[in-house]
Amino acid sequence: MNIRMVLLASAAAFAASTPVLAADAIVAAEPEPVEYVRVCDAYGTGYFYIPGTETCLKIEGYIRFQVNVGEDVGGDSDWDAVTRGQVQFTAKSDTEYGPLTGVIVMQFNADNATAQDAILDSAYLDIAGFRAGLFYSWWDDGLSGETDDIGSVVTLHNSIRYQYESGTFYAGISVDELEDGVYQGDVDPVTGLLVPNDGPNNVGVAFGIGGTAGAFSYQVTGGWDVDNEDGAVRAMGTVDIGPGTLGLAAVYSSGPNSYYSTAEWAVAAEYAIKATDKLKITPGVQYYGNYIGGASAFDTVPSDYDGAGDAWKVGLTVDYQIVDNFYAKASVQYLDPDDGDDSTTGYFRLQRSF
Incomplete structure (x- = not known):
C-alpha cells in the first residue's frame, strides 16, 4: 500500500468516527409590547395620547388653491394662482395650574414651482x-x-x-x-x-x-x-x-x-x-x-x-361647502377712493381641511 492510499484511508476513518454536531438553535427575541395610540377626549375631538406620555396631541391643517384677480396681483399680470399647505400641532397636558398648551403652525406657500417659502405661522405656549x-x-x-x-x-x-x-x-x-x-x-x-x-x-x-x-x-x-x-x-x-x-x-x-x-x-x-x-x-x-x-x-x-x-368699498363673498371638510369660496371687492383710482379685486378658492 503506497503512502497516498494510507492518507486517504486515515481521512475516511477520521470522518466516520467524528460525531455530527447539530447547528445551534435560533432563539427568537421576545417581542416588545406594543402601546397602541389612545384617544384623548379631555380636550375635545381629534386629540390622542403621545405613546408613553400623558400629553395629548392634535394634528390639523388645510390645503388651499387660490386664483387672485385684479390689477398687478401677479406682477405684470392681472391674475395669479397660489397654493398653500398648513399644518398645526397642538399639545396639551394637565398641570396644577390648569392645561399647559403648546401650539406650532407651519405654513408652506407656492406662487409657482420656483417661488416658494416655508414660514412659522405661529408658535406659542399657554397656561393659566x-x-x-x-x-x-x-x-x-x-x-x-x-x-x-x-x-x-x-x-x-x-x-x-x-x-x-x-x-x-x-x-x-x-x-x-x-x-x-x-x-x-x-x-x-x-x-x-x-x-x-x-x-x-x-x-x-x-x-x-x-x-x-x-x-x-x-x-x-x-x-x-x-x-x-x-x-x-x-x-x-x-x-x-x-x-x-x-x-x-x-x-x-x-x-x-x-x-x-x-x-x-x-x-x-x-x-x-x-x-x-x-x-x-x-x-x-x-x-x-x-x-x-x-x-x-x-x-x-x-x-x-x-x-x-x-373712500368707500363694496363687496360680495360666496361660500359653498362641496362636501365635509371641502369648500369653495369666491369674493369680489370694489374700492373707490377720492384721491386715487378705483380698483376691483377678487379671488376664487378651493380648500380641503383636516
Missing part, C-alpha cells in the same frame, strides 16, 4: 391665561365676509399676554413687538418722498374685551403704538337676524400706527345670509374717513391724516 410666543392679536379678528378692512397691517407678533375667560366673557392685555409695523414720516422738501421720523417700532400695548349674549356677540379692541405715539380703538358686534347674521364695526385711529393706519376712521357692515345648509352669501360695505390707503410691513406712512380724502 398667560400666553407667550408668536401668535395673532385681537386685531386679526374681523367680520364674516371679505369686505371689511378694520385690522392691523401686521397682526402676527412676538407677544406676551394675559387673558381672563369666564364662560361667555373674556378680557385681556398684551405687550407686542412691532418692529415689522409701519413708520410715521414727513415729506422731504427736496425729494418729495416720505422719510421715517424714527427707527423701527419697538413695542405696543393692546387690549381685547369680548363675549356673547344669546344671539349677540361683541368685541372691543385697542392698541397704543409707543414709537409712533398714536393708537387705535375698534368695536364690532354681530347679531342673528332673519336668515343670516348682521355684523357691524367701527374703528378710530388717532394717527397712522401699527394697529390701524388705513384711515382716521371707518365703519363697516356685512350680512352673512345662510341661504342653505351649504351656501352662505355675504354682501358688505365700508366707508373710510380721511383714507390714506393700505400699507404693508415696514412701510412709511404720513404722520397724520390731514388733507386725505374719503
Whole structure:
C-alpha cells in the first residue's frame, strides 16, 4: 500500500468516527409590547395620547388653491394662482395650574414651482391665561365676509399676554413687538418722498374685551403704538337676524400706527345670509374717513391724516361647502377712493381641511 492510499484511508476513518454536531438553535427575541395610540377626549375631538406620555396631541391643517384677480396681483399680470399647505400641532397636558398648551403652525406657500417659502405661522405656549410666543392679536379678528378692512397691517407678533375667560366673557392685555409695523414720516422738501421720523417700532400695548349674549356677540379692541405715539380703538358686534347674521364695526385711529393706519376712521357692515345648509352669501360695505390707503410691513406712512380724502368699498363673498371638510369660496371687492383710482379685486378658492 503506497503512502497516498494510507492518507486517504486515515481521512475516511477520521470522518466516520467524528460525531455530527447539530447547528445551534435560533432563539427568537421576545417581542416588545406594543402601546397602541389612545384617544384623548379631555380636550375635545381629534386629540390622542403621545405613546408613553400623558400629553395629548392634535394634528390639523388645510390645503388651499387660490386664483387672485385684479390689477398687478401677479406682477405684470392681472391674475395669479397660489397654493398653500398648513399644518398645526397642538399639545396639551394637565398641570396644577390648569392645561399647559403648546401650539406650532407651519405654513408652506407656492406662487409657482420656483417661488416658494416655508414660514412659522405661529408658535406659542399657554397656561393659566398667560400666553407667550408668536401668535395673532385681537386685531386679526374681523367680520364674516371679505369686505371689511378694520385690522392691523401686521397682526402676527412676538407677544406676551394675559387673558381672563369666564364662560361667555373674556378680557385681556398684551405687550407686542412691532418692529415689522409701519413708520410715521414727513415729506422731504427736496425729494418729495416720505422719510421715517424714527427707527423701527419697538413695542405696543393692546387690549381685547369680548363675549356673547344669546344671539349677540361683541368685541372691543385697542392698541397704543409707543414709537409712533398714536393708537387705535375698534368695536364690532354681530347679531342673528332673519336668515343670516348682521355684523357691524367701527374703528378710530388717532394717527397712522401699527394697529390701524388705513384711515382716521371707518365703519363697516356685512350680512352673512345662510341661504342653505351649504351656501352662505355675504354682501358688505365700508366707508373710510380721511383714507390714506393700505400699507404693508415696514412701510412709511404720513404722520397724520390731514388733507386725505374719503373712500368707500363694496363687496360680495360666496361660500359653498362641496362636501365635509371641502369648500369653495369666491369674493369680489370694489374700492373707490377720492384721491386715487378705483380698483376691483377678487379671488376664487378651493380648500380641503383636516
